[in-house]
Amino acid sequence: MLLAIHRLGLGAVWRTGEPCxxxxxxxxxxxxxxxxxxxxxxxxxxxxxxxxxxxxxFHSKTVWIGEEE
Known part of the structure; x- marks a missing residue:
């Protein structure tokens, strides 16, 4: 729903917490x-x-286990 709202050019944010x-x-x-x-x-x-x-x-944040350098 948020993606559809943003696609329409609107801003949106989901909020939750104690009042809910x-x-x-x-x-x-x-x-x-x-x-x-x-x-x-x-x-x-x-x-x-x-x-x-x-x-x-993504290469700067990925470590491939078993792959030789």
């Missing part, structure tokens, strides 16, 4: 007592230009 598990959440979302909120997805329009990733080549 509070009984008030079940009441607010009309959930049954055995149901639990797992988290929230916050959506918005990014206020920054597209970020560029900084990735190293």
């Amino acid at each position: 598990y509070h009984p008030i959440m079940n009441e607010a979302f009309e959930l049954r007592s055995q149901d639990k909120m797992l988290g929230f997805i916050y959506l918005g329009v990014p206020d920054v230009d597209e970020l560029q990733g900084k990735r190293e080549d």
Whole structure:
């Protein structure tokens, strides 16, 4: 879901924590007592230009066991 949201040009983040598990959440979302909120997805329009990733080549982080140098 997050990948689809980002593909549409929106920003999104998944958040969870104690508030999700509070009984008030079940009441607010009309959930049954055995149901639990797992988290929230916050959506918005990014206020920054597209970020560029900084990735190293995988060889710099890989050790092949049994391969001679």
